[in-house]
Amino acid sequence: MSFAWAKPYEPKTALGQWMDDRLPLPRLVYGAVGGGYPVPRNLxxxxxxxxxxxxxxxxxxxxxxxxxxxxxxxxxxxxxxxxxxxxxxxxxxxxxxxxxxxxxxxxxxxxxxxxxxxxxxxxxxxxxxxxxxxxxxxxxxxxxxxxxxxxxxxxxxxxxxxxxxxxxxxxxxxxxxxxxxxxxxxxxxxxxxxxxxxxxxxxxxxxxxxxxxxxxxxxxxxxxxxxxVDVKNEKDTLPFxxxxxxxxxxxxxxxxxxxxxxxxxxxxxxxxxxxxxxxxxxxxxxxxVPEWYYWPFYAILRAFTVDFILPAKLWGVLAMFASILLLFFLPWLDRSPVRSGHYRPVFKRFFWLLLIAIFFLGWAGGSEATPMWIAISQIASAYYFAHFLIILPLISKFEKPLPRPSSISASVLHGEEEESAPYGLAKNA
CATH class of the missing domain: 1.20.810.10 (Cytochrome Bc1 Complex; Chain C)
Structure with missing residues (x-):
């Protein structure tokens, strides 16, 4: 997608032109993070x-x-x-x-x-x-x-x-x-x-x-x-x-x-x-105890205390690895056509519950394995898996999302495109 403000890369020196002809690394950087890369204006x-x-x-x-x-x-x-x-x-x-x-x-x-x-x-x-x-x-x-x-x-x-x-x-x-x-x-x-x-x-x-x-x-x-909302036109973006x-x-x-x-x-x-x-x-x-950034997973590991078909330790290890691997399937677990949680009122509430559950998993993982913290680990672990495997698919099926803006520019400019658009984009559009 090319925009009016996205000027092509032009070497300004003979050395730059020589380099661009043989190894166009500056051109690559310019297109990746420079003025040639369009970014949504509302980040x-x-x-x-x-x-x-x-x-x-x-x-x-x-x-x-x-x-x-x-x-x-x-x-x-x-x-x-x-x-x-x-x-x-x-x-x-x-x-x-x-x-x-x-x-x-x-x-x-x-x-x-x-x-x-x-x-x-x-x-x-x-x-x-x-x-x-x-x-x-x-x-x-x-x-x-x-x-x-x-x-x-x-x-x-x-x-x-x-x-x-x-x-x-x-x-x-x-x-x-x-x-x-x-x-x-x-x-x-x-x-x-x-x-x-x-x-x-x-x-x-x-x-x-x-x-x-x-x-x-x-x-x-x-x-x-x-x-x-997807980018629709040049008014929705700014150069990086x-x-x-x-x-x-x-x-x-x-x-x-x-x-x-x-x-x-x-x-x-x-x-x-x-x-x-x-x-x-x-x-x-x-x-x-492991480092703090492993504590939630350590709590999930310790949440399994009873042998059921498989040993409790094996259940804990499987759950610990599954807690990360299931995130790979998240694009297919959440089928809602709406991306942003701002327009998903039910999803937003359960998202904060998920953060609370992860917080308690971290606290429990860094604490001694007393009966109280084991019980907290079990409750928080159950919610963690239920959120992704049960709650999220149901929300995406039955939730009624809020109205979304018609475009990115409409969400931030509020009808002031002419005055706010960079480089006179709106006037030249």
Missing amino acids: NYLWNFGVLSGIFLTIQIVTGIVLAMHYNSNVGTAFWSIEHIMRDVNAGWFLRYAHANGASFFFIVVYIHIFRGLFYGSYKAPREMVWMLGLVIYLLMMATAFMGYVLPWGQMSYWGAQVITGFFSAFPVIGEPLRVWILGGFAPDQAALTRFFSLHYLLPFVIAGVVVLHIWALHIPGSSNPTG HPFYTAKDGWFALLFLGAYAAVLFFLPNALGHADNYIEANPLATPAHI
Whole structure:
């Protein structure tokens, strides 16, 4: 779709023309994120978190590469190499805290990005592939973060690896051999640490590759928007640059300010104190708990306490994996023709109930496995699956949506197209 303001890329120098004839990378960038890319004009600040995700991925890759120069993936020295980084390497403490807290902030922005997609129906046609590639990125993030958490070789690193890989032993016949194959032995040791370090270094580059596919898939149908209404004409859009580069830029600085505040003043707030104790296979921590971004899934795992046909542990593992995999089928579970939750009054109420259930799952996952928290996990887990498998299909079938605006421009300009349209678009249309 070409618009009047979308000027074609024109090299301004002889070198630029030479480059454009042989490797048109500037032209590609211009078409992807420059003035040649039309974006719906009504995007709110929830659409900034996609760019923020890319920023934090870059932070993780850069800090991870430098940390890898000083890290020693040996069970006898891994813990002390981290101490060496913190105490002896110039700005090592900054790099280590930036990487550790960067993982948490990466998950924060990705979770907000996912919940925005859930509310505004960003998974609906024609953006199913964008949604599924985003979920692949999320799964790769979870795997990368788990292996990275093992590398400091503290108490929580060791026992976290022991518990998480123990999930696979719940599968009959193949479970235990699969666990031994993953670890390279019967318990976390040198083989596990070496392969986890290798994969933790590799996977961020795989994530970056899938991000490119994610952006590529997004550019085919174009960005979604808060109304869920398709772009109809040039009045509905603005060029990505300078309008959204400015909007994304200042918001990124604001969010990075919050990241810096945690990094400098609360660097250990999102971690666990036991990980400052060197790994000891003979001393089990009183309360083994994964990182906070795994807590909802950990609660789902622990919600199954009764053997029924299959062992309770196997039910928990299956439910934990299913809680993510069912999101891949969301475009077909939600059959409503209306995308945005703003125009779906019944869906909106159940969406907030879903967020409450996930909040309690997270709280329960980070708490000790007392009868009260187990019961809360069971109730919240039941609602989580019921929301996607029962409630959402029924809502999409029987809900009566509210009237939607006739166009994106009508929803934001309110009849002032002549005065508000950029570059005199309305007058020239």
